[in-house]
Amino acid sequence: MEPAPPPIPPRSYLLEFTLLGTLVLTILYFAGYQTLNRRADALDRPLRLAWESFAATNQSSEATAGLSLDQLPEALAALQHSAAELAEIRDRVAGRVRLPAAWWEQIRAPFQILEFENERTRLAEALVALARSRKIALEPGVTNGLPVRTPDTAEPGLLWARLAFARELLLTALHCQVGAVRELAQLPAVSHRSLLDGRRLYEELPMRLEVVGAMDAVGRFLTSLPLTGAELEAVGLANVLTNKPALFLSHLRARKSAPDHPAEVRAEVVVSGFVPLEAGRETPAPATASP
Secondary structure, eight states: OOOOOOOOOOOOHHHHHHHHHHHHHHHHIIIIIHHHHHHHHHHHHHHHHHHHHHHHHHHHOTTTTTOOGGGHHHHHHHHHHHHHHHHHHHHHHHHHSOOBHHHHHHHHSOOOHHHHHHHHHHHHHHHHHHHHHTTOEEOHHHHTTSOOOOTTOSOTHHHHHHHHHHHHHHHHHHHTTOSEEEEEEEOOOEEEEOTTTOOEEEEEEEEEEEEEEEHHHHHHHHHHTTOOGGGGGGGTOTTTOTTOOOOEEEEEEEEEEETTEEEEEEEEEEEEEEEETTGGGSOOBOOOOOO
C-alpha cells in the first residue's frame, strides 16, 4: 500500500495582497502623485517668482528697506493717512479752480465768432467806462490785449475762458483803485497732463498785466488775486467781484514808478486762470451775477 501524499499547505493570500498593494501604490506614486506634484509646482512658480521679486524690491528700495512683516500694519496706516491727505488736497484744488456754470456753457457750446466779438467789444466799452468813472488811466493796450480769434487757435471754446479771466483780472485792478492799468497780453496756454495716462487735466491760461499805483492799492490788488467768494470780504471786494474765480500769480516784478513819485509802484505780473478739463465733464459750480 502506497503512502498518502503529504497535505498541501493553505495558500497564503496575505503575501499576494501585500505584493499587489505595493505594486498599486508604486503605480499611483509615479503616475498620479508625481504628475500632480509637477502640476502644483508649475502653478506655484509665478507666485514664488512674484514673492522673490517683491522681496528683492523691498530690500533695494529706500522707502521699504529693512521692512519686516511686523512693520507692515504701521506702514499701511501711514500710506492710508497719506492717501487721505492727497484726497483732501485734490478736493481743495478742485474747489479752488472750479468755474461757474455759465462759463462752461460758453466753453462747451459751438463757437460763434460774431457772438464772441460782440461780447469782447461790450467788455472793452464797459471797462473803459468803469475806469473813467473811477479816474483810472486805462491805456488802449489793455483793451487791445483782450483775447482774439486767430488762425492758429486750436480750441476756440477756451477763448471764452480767456475773456472771462481777463475780465475778472481787470475788474479786480479797477476795483482796487490802482492809478493806471497798462499792457494786457495773452500768453501761450500750458497743458497740465496726468503722469499716468497723459490725459489733460488742466489748461492754464496765463496773462501779463502792468499796473501802476500807490503801494496800498497795488498790494490790495495782489492780495485779491487768489481770493474767491466770501474770501474777498477781507479786502472789501465781496460785493463787487461776485463771480471772480481764483487767479494765480506766477511772476511779479515791482519797481518805483518814477523818482518824483516815491510812494507809487509799477508792478508787472503774470497771472493764470485754470480750466479744469476733467471737471468740465461733470456738473460745474452754479454761477452768480457778474459785476
